Amino acid sequence: MEKIGYFNVAKSNIKSGLNKLEDLCIELNFGDRDVVEAMDGVVQPICAGCILTASGKILVVNKSAKSTGEISPEKDKSLLYVGGHLDKEDFIDQSFHDTFLQGMQREIFEELGIKVNTKFKPLVVYTPITEKSQKHVGIIFPIILEKEFEPKFTDGKTKFIEFSQLSEIRNFESWSNIIARELIQNKICEEKER
Numbered sequence: 001m002e003k004i005g006y007f008n009v010a011k012s013n014i015k016s017g018l019n020k021l022e023d024l025c026i027e028l029n030f031g032d033r034d035v036v037e038a039m040d041g042v043v044q045p046i047c048a049g050c051i052l053t054a055s056g057k058i059l060v061v062n063k064s065a066k067s068t069g070e071i072s073p074e075k076d077k078s079l080l081y082v083g084g085h086l087d088k089e090d091f092i093d094q095s096f097h098d099t100f101l102q103g104m105q106r107e108i109f110e111e112l113g114i115k116v117n118t119k120f121k122p123l124v125v126y127t128p129i130t131e132k133s134q135k136h137v138g139i140i141f142p143i144i145l146e147k148e149f150e151p152k153f154t155d156g157k158t159k160f161i162e163f164s165q166l167s168e169i170r171n172f173e174s175w176s177n178i179i180a181r182e183l184i185q186n187k188i189c190e191e192k193e194r
Helices: 035-037 096-112 161-167 174-186
Strands: 002-006 017-019 031-032 042-053 055-065 082-087 123-126 136-145 156-160
Touching: 002 035, 002 055, 017 174, 031 035, 035 042, 042 096, 042 174, 055 161, 096 136, 123 174, 136 174, 156 161, 161 174
Parallel strands: 042 136
Antiparallel strands: 002 031, 002 042, 017 123, 042 055, 042 082, 055 156, 123 136
16 A cells, blocks of 8 residues: 655644745654545645746646546646655655655656656645645646656646746646746746856
């Protein structure tokens, strides 16, 4: 049985919207996925990457109906990230950053078949607007690749779009709305040139 990460929401400093990893004050635990998914009062970290290219493009993901449940916040939405649950095997010596980075790298390799790294701190996104979304927090690392690649994504469709086209997408799910705003406001894409 897969063991996934979780923490007690009442003992954390997590708030709705954008958070900083260093402000979370969490005690990370691991348990069987089916047990953790049924628990109340806990939040499960989702380790993910937001993939950008040096030429100013961003990967947009649309998951297939079979890979999202009826109550999933990702159902029929566009995503600016790829990732999944933190596994116990990702845990690295009490370092939340390194643990979440390891989880993101594993998930990106599993989902897209590529190895990645990043110098950026993660965007910690929490949008408790539904029962399902109350139980998940996105630990989303911006990743800048030198060039586009042909993703081997089996759970839906992916495409690279120009960064300037972000404002044209109207069906982002809640985390991707925050990611898009943060990328645009803070111009993370422009930092690659420094």
